[in-house]
Amino acid sequence: MGDVTGNREHYTSLCRMCDNRCGINVYVENGTIVEITGLKEHKWNHGRLCVKGRLAVDMVNAPDRILKPLKRIGRKWEEINLDQAYDEIAEKIKKIQSTWGDRSMSVWKGEALGFLTQENLYRRFIHAIGSPNYFSNDSQCYVGRWLGYALVTGDWATQDFIKSKCAVIWASNPPYSQPNLTQSILNGRERSGKLIVIDVRLSAIARQADEFVQILPGTDGALAHGIARQLIEDDNISHAFIDKYTIGFETYAQYVKIFTPNLVEKHTGVPAETVVHLAREIGSRRPKVAFYAGNGLEHHENGINNVRAIACLDGLLGNLDHEGGNFIAEKPGLRDLTLYKDKPLRHLGPIGADKYSVLYDFRKECHTISAMDSILNEKPYPLKGMILAGANPALTNPNSQKVIKALKALELFVVRDLFMTETAKLADYVLPAATFLENSELHCHPIHQIIGLSTEIVTFPECDSEHIFLKKLASRLGIENYFPWKDNDELNRWLLQDTTITLETLRDHPEGFEYKPRRFLKHQKDGLTTPSGKFEFVSKYLKGHGYSELPEYVPPAYRCSPNPEYPYVMVTGARKVFYTHGRNRNFKQCRSAIPNPDIEMHPIDAEILGVKTGDIVTLTSTVGSVDIPVKVVHKSKILPGVTQVTHGWQESNINLLTHDDRNDPIDGFPLMKSVEIKITPKQDGSRNH
Numbered sequence: 001m002g003d004v005t006g007n008r009e010h011y012t013s014l015c016r017m018c019d020n021r022c023g024i025n026v027y028v029e030n031g032t033i034v035e036i037t038g039l040k041e042h043k044w045n046h047g048r049l050c051v052k053g054r055l056a057v058d059m060v061n062a063p064d065r066i067l068k069p070l071k072r073i074g075r076k077w078e079e080i081n082l083d084q085a086y087d088e089i090a091e092k093i094k095k096i097q098s099t100w101g102d103r104s105m106s107v108w109k110g111e112a113l114g115f116l117t118q119e120n121l122y123r124r125f126i127h128a129i130g131s132p133n134y135f136s137n138d139s140q141c142y143v144g145r146w147l148g149y150a151l152v153t154g155d156w157a158t159q160d161f162i163k164s165k166c167a168v169i170w171a172s173n174p175p176y177s178q179p180n181l182t183q184s185i186l187n188g189r190e191r192s193g194k195l196i197v198i199d200v201r202l203s204a205i206a207r208q209a210d211e212f213v214q215i216l217p218g219t220d221g222a223l224a225h226g227i228a229r230q231l232i233e234d235d236n237i238s239h240a241f242i243d244k245y246t247i248g249f250e251t252y253a254q255y256v257k258i259f260t261p262n263l264v265e266k267h268t269g270v271p272a273e274t275v276v277h278l279a280r281e282i283g284s285r286r287p288k289v290a291f292y293a294g295n296g297l298e299h300h301e302n303g304i305n306n307v308r309a310i311a312c313l314d315g316l317l318g319n320l321d322h323e324g325g326n327f328i329a330e331k332p333g334l335r336d337l338t339l340y341k342d343k344p345l346r347h348l349g350p351i352g353a354d355k356y357s358v359l360y361d362f363r364k365e366c367h368t369i370s371a372m373d374s375i376l377n378e379k380p381y382p383l384k385g386m387i388l389a390g391a392n393p394a395l396t397n398p399n400s401q402k403v404i405k406a407l408k409a410l411e412l413f414v415v416r417d418l419f420m421t422e423t424a425k426l427a428d429y430v431l432p433a434a435t436f437l438e439n440s441e442l443h444c445h446p447i448h449q450i451i452g453l454s455t456e457i458v459t460f461p462e463c464d465s466e467h468i469f470l471k472k473l474a475s476r477l478g479i480e481n482y483f484p485w486k487d488n489d490e491l492n493r494w495l496l497q498d499t500t501i502t503l504e505t506l507r508d509h510p511e512g513f514e515y516k517p518r519r520f521l522k523h524q525k526d527g528l529t530t531p532s533g534k535f536e537f538v539s540k541y542l543k544g545h546g547y548s549e550l551p552e553y554v555p556p557a558y559r560c561s562p563n564p565e566y567p568y569v570m571v572t573g574a575r576k577v578f579y580t581h582g583r584n585r586n587f588k589q590c591r592s593a594i595p596n597p598d599i600e601m602h603p604i605d606a607e608i609l610g611v612k613t614g615d616i617v618t619l620t621s622t623v624g625s626v627d628i629p630v631k632v633v634h635k636s637k638i639l640p641g642v643t644q645v646t647h648g649w650q651e652s653n654i655n656l657l658t659h660d661d662r663n664d665p666i667d668g669f670p671l672m673k674s675v676e677i678k679i680t681p682k683q684d685g686s687r688n689h
């Protein structure tokens, strides 16, 4: 029990409503969480709690939360006993294994229920039953950026904004996606820095920037190469870093020569003089320059090379692992839950690993988009069963119609979630799950190299944590030896076993415990974790896999071969402050603040189309169509011809328009942020879903 004052108990924990893991105080009355506030002592948020964090109270107590196991009987749901649900699911898994083979089972881990430990538990479970098919939302969000950086530097560094002299936020809007990260960025700028934002929209962070550079969607690689060319021409580069710690500089420098300011302007819409100015502003502050590469970069057919192009700037500026630059955090040394060493299962053909081997080699991620083909066409082999936890691919994967058809075709589809999502509606079984306030889990915070422990504060009888769910299922499948820990505490102790940290230490340090003092410039002694051990302007690894060794810029299709039938370009997925991805749409206060999806449109386009804010238009791509209300924005917010539509809305599911067959050739990421569409005003104002 936490500290008690009157009828109020007080606990400390970590918020997991987004990836920032802020320290929180949680107050409980009569067994119910009634209030959450920011924890002043926590090194990351210093007492701040954002609006998303406050929503955790609504989430845990939501009246529409799933608290009982549900089984589909025809078109209806029937509440069943938890043991019965687990027994039946285990029997169906065994049947799939014996009929189709172990690899026809799969798991899919989303983020609504937790992050790293859950991810590794699911990886462990699926390998324990003999299948390599671990899926997650990472194969179409986040990993594109991680991979782009990892191919160049060996890792995706975090940003030392506090000590930086220049923060460059590229295609991201932290005030809405990671609210408390924004404070570090602004504090850094306050001290001695400069904030530059590069994006297609005048976002919340762009409005606070010293310089905002508006760019056409999917052309970021050209701008990065233009900046690189200018830095090299001005000899404003770190020769000490380039000479000692990089490979391929000459080849790269030769390649970027073609990206003159005028050519960059032609590709990106960024004025030539701005390209030169940007390079000089950034170069004059090196090496204390921190780049944050956002999700806007990775959802293009050329996404990974756009990220590589930006990552290459670190090599020129010498900011990699430098104080005030892009800092490569060390890990705390937790034990590995996965079985890739003992049971690699690569020979069983993880789905998507043949086509996107880079994604699998680096991240051990199967490809969710390819999973739909395996279900529907049984190629390369049939995928028949899936346990999906805290994800909503019916709304968030491209080509939703196909996704829905595929998930319906599974022989066994089990969804674990807090709410009846569009994906859960397709399941055979929907199982109640625990929120982060009902689960004790280890969390690391790389920028400060601190580790913390979330607290199990309340419990609901049938809402098992993912660990306990998998443990119970494993015992029914005869693989209980892979889940020997009796509870989450025992699991956490096992994870910490190779460190000097104990659970008791973590409980004594709700503000986070520094697992290692930060060290900068580690590559000078240890090298980098790339194949060459050096910073790679060119990648021999990619060349060996049939790709260009250079981060070559390929213009997006809407620029190099425009289709006059689909004259607008659509960007999807800009964040909203109340919503995290497709979540929170069922919370009343979120809906009253932001009730509808909409399409952001430049006033010139609105005039051409003859529409105003609130009018309904039909958006059509070569994949499908959807109706949505218009929001005419200020002319500075978005460029004419470019539109932005928020994702995650069942009412206007934008992934009915997105392609599942136009993927980045290296990592398989889908085209979601430079989609060609046409826009037709609805004369009668009605809206079809």
Ligand code: SF4
Pocket: 015, 016, 017, 018, 019, 020, 021, 022, 045, 048, 049, 050, 051, 052, 053, 054, 178, 179, 180, 181
């Ligand atoms: S930024 Fe907000 S939502 Fe994210 S962890 Fe912190 S308080 Fe929670």
